[in-house]
Amino acid sequence: MRSKIITLTTTLTIAIFMITNPSKSTENQKITMPTEELVIEGKKPARFPHSTHLAIGLDCGICHHDEEHQPLSSLAIKVMVDSSTLHCVSCHNLKHPDKKLQKAKDIFHALCKNCHKAGYEGKNGPTKCTGCHIKKSK
Numbered sequence: 001m002r003s004k005i006i007t008l009t010t011t012l013t014i015a016i017f018m019i020t021n022p023s024k025s026t027e028n029q030k031i032t033m034p035t036e037e038l039v040i041e042g043k044k045p046a047r048f049p050h051s052t053h054l055a056i057g058l059d060c061g062i063c064h065h066d067e068e069h070q071p072l073s074s075l076a077i078k079v080m081v082d083s084s085t086l087h088c089v090s091c092h093n094l095k096h097p098d099k100k101l102q103k104a105k106d107i108f109h110a111l112c113k114n115c116h117k118a119g120y121e122g123k124n125g126p127t128k129c130t131g132c133h134i135k136k137s138k
Contacts (some may be wrong), residue, residue, distance in 0.1 A: 031083045039134065042104065046132040056120060063111065067091070 038048040061071020064086055077086065084090055089104055096102045112132070116125030126132055 031078055031080050031086075033077075040104065040108070044129075044133045045136070046108065047134055048132075056123065058120065062115070 033054065034050045036050075038050055040046045040048055059071070060074045060077050064072045064077060066072055080086070088107055092101055092104060092107050094102050100106060112125070113127055116127050116131075119125075
């Protein structure tokens, strides 16, 4: 009984602290999900309509994961202080220990094309180059 009282008291204390100290609260540090089409720069830039993927009901953890490759929930992403870790290249770069996972091109082609071929709820995404890549003007 005593441990339950201590646990409840601790929980209430933390909750009161978060409410009375908004600068420390994750409420002020929420990451907003991009609504515009993202462009992944590179030799052949590719567009990524974030809102389209969210609209069909894909969970954030399909693409975004932690260091142990566990899916990140939308709540975990929303309360992040630094959104730069959500960018694939924050880990998938020349420092990555697995050479097959160092280049963004290889990651996207494997993850995106496989998902687009398999489809989601009966709908398939583009699998041809022009479906994602932007033609550069000369």
